[in-house]
Amino acid sequence: MTPVEKKQKIEIQKFAGEDGQYKRRASVFRDFISSKPGSQFLAEANRYHLYVSYACPWATRCLIVRSLKGLSSIISLSVVHWHMDSEGWRFPSDDDKCKDATIDHIYGFKRIKQLYFKANENYDGRFTVPVLWDKKLHTIVNNESSEIIRMLNSEFNHLIDDEHKKKLNLYPTELQKQIDELNSWVYDNINNGVYKTGFATKQEIYENEVLNVFKYLDKAELILKENFTKGETYLIGNQLTEADVRLFVTIIRFDPVYVQHFKCNIGMIRHDFPNIHKWMRLLFWTNASFKETTNFDHIKFHYTKSHKYINPHGITPLGPIPNILPLDHS
Numbered sequence: 001m002t003p004v005e006k007k008q009k010i011e012i013q014k015f016a017g018e019d020g021q022y023k024r025r026a027s028v029f030r031d032f033i034s035s036k037p038g039s040q041f042l043a044e045a046n047r048y049h050l051y052v053s054y055a056c057p058w059a060t061r062c063l064i065v066r067s068l069k070g071l072s073s074i075i076s077l078s079v080v081h082w083h084m085d086s087e088g089w090r091f092p093s094d095d096d097k098c099k100d101a102t103i104d105h106i107y108g109f110k111r112i113k114q115l116y117f118k119a120n121e122n123y124d125g126r127f128t129v130p131v132l133w134d135k136k137l138h139t140i141v142n143n144e145s146s147e148i149i150r151m152l153n154s155e156f157n158h159l160i161d162d163e164h165k166k167k168l169n170l171y172p173t174e175l176q177k178q179i180d181e182l183n184s185w186v187y188d189n190i191n192n193g194v195y196k197t198g199f200a201t202k203q204e205i206y207e208n209e210v211l212n213v214f215k216y217l218d219k220a221e222l223i224l225k226e227n228f229t230k231g232e233t234y235l236i237g238n239q240l241t242e243a244d245v246r247l248f249v250t251i252i253r254f255d256p257v258y259v260q261h262f263k264c265n266i267g268m269i270r271h272d273f274p275n276i277h278k279w280m281r282l283l284f285w286t287n288a289s290f291k292e293t294t295n296f297d298h299i300k301f302h303y304t305k306s307h308k309y310i311n312p313h314g315i316t317p318l319g320p321i322p323n324i325l326p327l328d329h330s
């Protein structure tokens with residue numbers, strides 16, 4: 001084990017700092033795929049590979065956009081085992097099988113961390129998913145989901161056959177200001193808010209964070225309530241945007257995991273947020289890109305069986321039953 005690997009082994013399961021507060025580290029690989037001729041990372045069919053976990057909300061953003069844009073046959077995929085241990089994410093093996101996970105289709109690696117060290121032998125960050133990998137240059141293009149979804153949204157259009165999917169634009173120029181504004185508070189207070197709540201190791205910090213999550217859920221509830229009154233079904237009017245994708249991945253995990261595992265239990269989406277609940281079910285039940293990329297087993301098993309310091313015996317609660325209610329449930 002190299003000194004860097006040793007350091008990673010010690011720190012990988014330490015989420016909160018000494019002050020009891022969780023601070024997410026910025027992603028390190030930040031290159032961009034482009035459709036412009038001559039680009040280092042040119043948008044080409046079959047050149048790029050996505051490494052994901054179905055459990056991870058950030059990786060699932062990429063899975064949803066890959067599906068919405070019809071890129072499944074253009075960008076290949078490997079899916080890790082839901083269990084994350086002291087060395088990070090791993091792929092299933094013959095004696096460690098996992099339904100819906102895959103081997104590493106590119107190198108046959110056992111762990112995601114091997115990709116990080118292949119890309120940079122001195123890497124000293126966390127071994128996170130998603131990873132957007134370049135099969136030609138054998139390196140990581142980008143490991144920041146907010147940027148990966150932008151590339152998938154705009155740079156592969158010339159390779160997409162389906163006219164509807166080719167035209168779909170989740171970040172149209174005229175809505176960018178509104179989308180950016182939504183993204184900024186949704187990210188800090190809801191997407192990352194549940195992690196700051198769940199990983200807090202001091203009572204006072206936990207209480208501040210959990211109250212804050214619910215304050216911003218109220219804000220999202222109000223927006224969707226007004227939109228539904230006008231006959232609109234998305235966060236921004238009648239148009240599906242990346243803001244919906246980015247909020248959805250947290251909301252779909254909320255009742256099954258965050259309520260109990262991250263102690264976000266001041267309310268539940270299904271009981272206390274009727275408009276968010278309706279919006280979430282509409283996306284899930286009427287759009288296959290949302291339903292087919294949601295894997296409740298991976299989601300529930302990952303959090304409850306990987307975070308030993310939160311749930312030492314790794315017992316996965318059975319409820320809520322069902323994980324998501326039907327569309328016509330009143």
Ligand SMILES: N[C@@H](CCC(=O)N[C@@H](CS)C(=O)NCC(=O)O)C(=O)O
Pocket residue numbers: 012026027055056057058059088126127128129130143144145146
């Ligand atoms: N900012 C990154 C965050 C990705 C991230 O934190 N992924 C988690 C899974 S939900 C992970 O891989 N964590 C492993 C670790 O922190 O060691 C993104 O949005 O892509």
